[in-house]
Amino acid sequence: MHAPITSTTRLPIGSDADLAWVRQQVRQAAADLGFNLVQQTKLVTAASELARNALVHGGGGHMEMTVLAEGAHRGLRLSFVDAGPGIRDVELAMTDGYTTGGGLGMGLSGAKRLVKEFTLDTRPGQGTTVTIVDWVSGLPAPRTGAP
Amino acid sequence: MTGLPAMHPGPGPVPVLALGDVLLVTLQGELHDGAAEQLQHDISRRIASSPVPVTGVVIDLSGVEIIDSFLGRVLAEIAASARLLAARTILAGMRPAVAITLVELGLTLPGLSTALNVEKALSLLGRASSAAPTAHLEEGA
Ligand SMILES: Nc1ncnc2c1ncn2[C@@H]1O[C@H](COP(=O)(O)OP(=O)(O)OP(=O)(O)O)[C@@H](O)[C@H]1O
Ligand SMILES: [Mg+2]
Numbered sequence: 387m388h389a390p391i392t393s394t395t396r397l398p399i400g401s402d403a404d405l406a407w408v409r410q411q412v413r414q415a416a417a418d419l420g421f422n423l424v425q426q427t428k429l430v431t432a433a434s435e436l437a438r439n440a441l442v443h444g445g446g447g448h449m450e451m452t453v454l455a456e457g458a459h460r461g462l463r464l465s466f467v468d469a470g471p472g473i474r475d476v477e478l479a480m481t482d483g484y485t486t487g488g489g490l491g492m493g494l495s496g497a498k499r500l501v502k503e504f505t506l507d508t509r510p511g512q513g514t515t516v517t518i519v520d521w522v523s524g525l526p527a528p529r530t531g532a533p
Numbered sequence: 534m535t536g537l538p539a540m541h542p543g544p545g546p547v548p549v550l551a552l553g554d555v556l557l558v559t560l561q562g563e564l565h566d567g568a569a570e571q572l573q574h575d576i577s578r579r580i581a582s583s584p585v586p587v588t589g590v591v592i593d594l595s596g597v598e599i600i601d602s603f604l605g606r607v608l609a610e611i612a613a614s615a616r617l618l619a620a621r622t623i624l625a626g627m628r629p630a631v632a633i634t635l636v637e638l639g640l641t642l643p644g645l646s647t648a649l650n651v652e653k654a655l656s657l658l659g660r661a662s663s664a665a666p667t668a669h670l671e672e673g674a
Binding site: 497 | 563564565566567598599600601602603605606628629630631633634637638639640
């Protein structure tokens with residue numbers, strides 16, 4: 387898990403145009419790294435959910451995108467950072483269908499199912515950081531969120 | 534493989550075409566949240582104000598690379614309001630990778646009819662000249 391960092395990009399999340407830009411940049415990076423189409427689509431979808439959460443619930447923030455290399459394996463780490471109100475009850479927020487904002491409540495729980503690694507770090511009153519990692523298929527990574 | 538490369542994000546409004554009593558909407562590339570919500574209003578208004586009663590709405594998704602929970606909700610709401618206005622909504626041409634991702638995300642879009650492409654969608658709505666209606670339509674609740 388001590389993958390050397392090869393490059394990091396930081397993108398703002400402050401408007402719905404920024405969400406579109408985040409999706410495009412993640413798509414491009416994932417395609418360049420050799421993620422297959424289904425993996426790309428899952429990763430971009432998860433990124434869209436988390437970026438929108440940072441915008442809508444967190445009042446805006448940024449995404450940090452890092453290319454990971456572990457031997458011959460390549461991966462992508464995406465962190466969504468905001469300085470919003472935080473999440474008081476993480477377990478509840480991760481429940482399918484739970485929403486405080488009139489959404490479907492599928493963003494967090496769904497994003498977790500779409501990627502290999504998912505971590506959520508939040509402090510009430512200080513903000514939320516959600517980090518996801520996915521590897522170009524082939525790496526026996528720990529499975530999370532199996533049905 | 535991709536009909537149109539996803540170039541610049543398209544923040545502008547999505548055109549709604551009338552084909553007789555069917556409205557056809559083609560989504561392509563990046564759709565901003567605001568444009569998706571605008572589309573929802575536009576479709577309802579078009580159905581309500583159409584000189585010819587609108588019986589169906591076909592949404593062509595073949596150019597859409599991702600559907601997240603936001604766009605999924607917009608599509609479901611378009612279908613729900615169209616249904617209240619006596620029109621049926623059919624999603625046409627969803628890409629396989631998008632369908633796989635939607636299911637894993639947990640969005641199954643109940644109540645939405647689907648078709649493999651626009652032509653099949655139109656024939657489901659009874660608008661095609663082809664005689665054989667090979668409908669394998671899933672009736673959603
Ligand atoms: N970055 C965040 N900051 C504060 N609260 C958050 C954040 N992300 C999620 N939440 C809380 O967790 C809840 C669940 O999030 P989730 O993304 O699953 O659903 P949603 O955003 O409400 O709806 P949608 O299905 O449209 O994503 C949110 O309603 C919100 O209360
Ligand atoms: Mg959300």
